[in-house]
Amino acid sequence: MTSLDSPPQAVPGDTGAAGKQIPPAAVARLTIYLRALNSLLAEGIERVSSESLAEASGVSSSTLRKDLSHVGSYGTRGVGYEVQYLSRHIAAALGLTHDWKVAIVGAGNLGKALARYGGFESRGFDVVAIFDADQMVVGNEVGWLRVSDVADLETVLERTGANMVVLALPAAVAQSVCDRVVAAGVHSILSFAPVMLQVPEDVNLRKVDMATELQILAYHAQRAQTPGQPN
Amino acid sequence: MTSLDSPPQAVPGDTGAAGKQIPPAAVARLTIYLRALNSLLAEGIERVSSESLAEASGVSSSTLRKDLSHVGSYGTRGVGYEVQYLSRHIAAALGLTHDWKVAIVGAGNLGKALARYGGFESRGFDVVAIFDADQMVVGNEVGWLRVSDVADLETVLERTGANMVVLALPAAVAQSVCDRVVAAGVHSILSFAPVMLQVPEDVNLRKVDMATELQILAYHAQRAQTPGQPN
DNA sequence: AGCTGTGAAAGAATTCACAGCA
DNA sequence: TGCTGTGAATTCTTTCACAGCT
Incomplete structure (x- = not known):
C-alpha cells in the first residue's frame, strides 16, 4: 500500500507513512478522532482500542482503522493505540503542528x-x-x-x-x-x-x-x- | 427508475415523482439549489438551464440534473426549468411547505x-x-x-x-x-x-x-x- | 488470544454520454 | 437544434474478513 502511483522508493524526510494524500471523508473524521483522543488524554486514559475510539467518535471500527491507515501504523496489534502518541501523529498529518x-x-x-x-x-x-x-x-x-x-x-x-x-x-x-x-x-x-x-x-x-x-x-x-x- | 424496491404501483396522493427517498448527498445540495433559485426569483429571472443553475450552485450540471431527477421531472427539454415552479417542488420534497x-x-x-x-x-x-x-x-x-x-x-x-x-x-x-x-x-x-x-x-x-x-x-x-x- | 492493518467485496456518489422530447 | 432525464461507466467510500504481530 506504501506506493501505488509513485516509484517504490522510500520517502526521504518522512514522519510516518504520510506524504500520500488522505481521502476527504477520512480527513473530516480524523479531526473527530483527534478531539476524542484529547478528551481521553484529559481523563488520563493512556491506551485505547479501535473499537472504543470508534464508539466514542460515532463511527464503525473498520472505518476508523481504515482512516488511521492513511496516516500511518501507530497501533500495536493485540493491544491498541497509545492515546498521546496517536493524537500527535494525527495532528501532524492534519497540519496542526504549528498555529x-x-x-x-x-x-x-x-x-x-x-x-x-x-x-x-x-x-x-x-x-x-x-x-x-x-x-x-x-x-x-x-x-x-x-x-x-x-x-x-x-x-x-x-x-x-x-x-x-x-x-x-x-x-x-x-x-x-x-x-x-x-x-x-x-x-x-x-x-x-x-x-x-x-x-x-x-x-x-x-x-x-x-x-x-x-x-x-x-x-x-x-x-x-x-x-x-x-x- | 420509478420503483426499484417497492411494488410497481403508482403512489396515490403523489406530488410529482417523490415518495422515494433521496440520497443524502443530493438532499444537502437541493437546499443549495433552492437558495440559488430563490435568489434568481428575487432578481425576476423566470427560466434557468441546468448549466447555469449548476454554476450558480457550485456543482457540475450532471450532478444537478441527477439530483433533480430524484425529486421529479420538472424541466422542459430544450428549454430549461421554470424558476418558481422548480423552487416549489424542491421545497415540497424537502418538507419545507409548513413552518x-x-x-x-x-x-x-x-x-x-x-x-x-x-x-x-x-x-x-x-x-x-x-x-x-x-x-x-x-x-x-x-x-x-x-x-x-x-x-x-x-x-x-x-x-x-x-x-x-x-x-x-x-x-x-x-x-x-x-x-x-x-x-x-x-x-x-x-x-x-x-x-x-x-x-x-x-x-x-x-x-x-x-x-x-x-x-x-x-x-x-x-x-x-x-x-x-x-x- | 487479541487487536491492528489491509486487500478484496460491496455499496454510494459522480461523471459520462446519449436517447428522447420540445 | 438544444437541453433535459437517465442508463452505464467510473470513481470514491464503507464494510468485510482475515493475515500478521505482540
Whole structure:
C-alpha cells in the first residue's frame, strides 16, 4: 500500500507513512478522532482500542482503522493505540503542528461569538484580527481584540500574518470581501455567509450553513412523519 | 427508475415523482439549489438551464440534473426549468411547505447570534424559544424573545410546540440537555457543541463544528505548502 | 488470544454520454 | 437544434474478513 502511483522508493524526510494524500471523508473524521483522543488524554486514559475510539467518535471500527491507515501504523496489534502518541501523529498529518492565524471578518453577533469561542485557541487556531465595516463597531473590544476597519483589511491581514479568514458577514457583501481576502493572498477561507462564493482554484473555501442544516433536518423529519413506505 | 424496491404501483396522493427517498448527498445540495433559485426569483429571472443553475450552485450540471431527477421531472427539454415552479417542488420534497418551530438552548454568544439570524424566518424556520441556565441571563430579551430558564425546558418546548432544537451550549452539559430534549419528544437536533452526542436511532442529530472546519482547511493548506509530490 | 492493518467485496456518489422530447 | 432525464461507466467510500504481530 506504501506506493501505488509513485516509484517504490522510500520517502526521504518522512514522519510516518504520510506524504500520500488522505481521502476527504477520512480527513473530516480524523479531526473527530483527534478531539476524542484529547478528551481521553484529559481523563488520563493512556491506551485505547479501535473499537472504543470508534464508539466514542460515532463511527464503525473498520472505518476508523481504515482512516488511521492513511496516516500511518501507530497501533500495536493485540493491544491498541497509545492515546498521546496517536493524537500527535494525527495532528501532524492534519497540519496542526504549528498555529494558524485566523482573521474574522464581520463583528456582528456571529463574528463576536466566533471571536470569543474558546475552542479555537485550544486547537491551534489563533484569532489575530476581527473586522467590521460599521464605524460604530470599529474600535470596540471583542475578546482580546479591538475591531479593525474593514477598509484596512489588506494592511491588517499583512501585519498580523493571518493565513486563514472566517467570513461572518451578510450575503450581500460576502463576495466582494472574499475577493479582497483572496487578493491579499489568503488561501483558506471559512464562510458563514449563505451564498455561493466564487474563488480561484487554488483557494480553499469551506462553508457552514445553518439554514441548510435545518433544511436537511426538515427533510428527514418530514419523511419520518409520512405514513407511507412501511418498509 | 420509478420503483426499484417497492411494488410497481403508482403512489396515490403523489406530488410529482417523490415518495422515494433521496440520497443524502443530493438532499444537502437541493437546499443549495433552492437558495440559488430563490435568489434568481428575487432578481425576476423566470427560466434557468441546468448549466447555469449548476454554476450558480457550485456543482457540475450532471450532478444537478441527477439530483433533480430524484425529486421529479420538472424541466422542459430544450428549454430549461421554470424558476418558481422548480423552487416549489424542491421545497415540497424537502418538507419545507409548513413552518418548523425551532428552540435554541444556550443564550451565549452563539445562541444569541442564531436567535437574531434573519436567515431562519425567511426559510420557514420560526425561532419560538431560547433557553439558558444562567439566572443572570434568564429573562433577558434576545431578538423578539425572552430567555427561558432551562429548568423549564420540557414545559416550554411543549407549550411552544417546538419540533426542532438547536444546541448552542458548552460541551460539558450538551449530553444531559440533549437527553432531556429527546425525552421531551423532539426528533430533530442541530448541535454546535464540540462533542459526540449519543441519541436514539429515531432521533436525527446533525452537527456543525467550526473547529473541525478550520482543521480541514489546515490540512489542505499544509498540503499546498509542502514542496513534495510534484505530480 | 487479541487487536491492528489491509486487500478484496460491496455499496454510494459522480461523471459520462446519449436517447428522447420540445 | 438544444437541453433535459437517465442508463452505464467510473470513481470514491464503507464494510468485510482475515493475515500478521505482540
